[in-house]
Amino acid sequence: MADSTTGMSKILYRCYETRSREGEQFIQDHAFSFQIAGTSTLFDGKKSYVAKEGDFRLIRRNRLAKFNKQPPENGEFKSISVLLDQQTLHALSSELNLHAEKSFSSNDVTIPLKSHPLYTSFIDSLWVYLQLPEEEQARLMESKVREIVQLLLLLNPETRDILFDFSQPGKIDLEAFMEKNFHFNVSLDRFAYLTGRSLATFKRDFQKIFNTSPRHWLQQRRLREAHLLLKERRIPVSDVYIEVGFENLSHFSFAFKKEYGYAPTELLKTA
Known part of the structure; x- marks a missing residue:
């Protein structure tokens, strides 16, 4: 079993031989995620979101969720995610003049992303980074966060209204x-x-x-x-x-x- 967080907590690699229930989690940062093997189910208290082998998705920040991770038969659960931290997103917003233009149309916690060779190549490139010493990963990971953000804007331009919405939760009931x-x-x-x-x-x-x-x-x-x-x-x-x-x-x-x-x-x- 492996469960590692690397590159100043920006790469999350998960590997489980048995079913894993992670309990509750506050999703503090957006995450670009790829399901390598097995099934990951995210429940926000109202709706379940299922990611199967080969699925890409964008997980949204400032959400509460429960995770259930199911390995394939006679195999291991595997997933890899890149956290899109607010500091890097703010820097990109300033440098490239990128801002949310409107509220995103859906309130779903996860946004499914259609598979694309550019996403696949990006994931493949992460394995090299995971082999580096942790200090080197930390120095290089900001460039990988910037890379995936720009790929998201290219392939799924609607995500701009998610990534560059820096508003804080308003007072609610x-x-x-x-x-x-x-x-x-x-x-x-x-x-x-x-x-x-x-x-x-x-x-x-x-x-x-x-x-x-x-x-x-x-x-x-x-x-x-x-x-x-x-x-x-x-x-x-x-x-x-x-x-x-x-x-x-x-x-x-x-x-x-x-x-x-x-x-x-x-x-x-x-x-």
């Missing part, structure tokens, strides 16, 4: 957002940012709306959801705790028993 996203295991700072608030304002608004603290509400809401999944859908405990956003199984089991008076495994034994 806090109650609706939390009900939709409570099962993502991310920090309160992330929740605050995605709702267009400072952490202090987020906590203050949260108290007004829910009449309790964010941490207490999140635990109670996740436990209620876990109880429902165990009772109605009979989902294994080892999957439920991840599904509802707990950090680990022991914490979930302790909190569940404290709340309901019995272990979560006991609920699965009932008819």
Whole structure:
């Protein structure tokens, strides 16, 4: 099994022999991604996005997602991604006078990209970089980020409105957002940012709306959801705790028993 991040965290190479559930992730930067082998499923709380062998896609920043990585039969899951960091995109915007012209038409987390020899050649070139010492990779990777951005603009010009949209999340309906996203295991700072608030304002608004603290509400809401999944859908405990956003199984089991008076495994034994 391999799971490496190189070139100042700009190249992400993943290789798994067994199914991998990465839990929750805040996607901080756009990423150009290629599925080498196996299947990668990304779920944003509402919609699933599946990448199969040979698929190229652009994954968008400032999103919450869960990842499920499935290797092929008798094989390994393999994918490679390049992070399109904001610093490089800002520099390109200034140098080439590139700006988003309008809001992108879709709110999807991933944008499928049609296969093209230029994309394939770009991916092939990354393997050489991965063989270099990490310090050399770091120095050279900015050029590779610039290269793939310009390929995206050439082959998929509509992505300009994604890549060069530097706006921050605006203030949105806090109650609706939390009900939709409570099962993502991310920090309160992330929740605050995605709702267009400072952490202090987020906590203050949260108290007004829910009449309790964010941490207490999140635990109670996740436990209620876990109880429902165990009772109605009979989902294994080892999957439920991840599904509802707990950090680990022991914490979930302790909190569940404290709340309901019995272990979560006991609920699965009932008819």
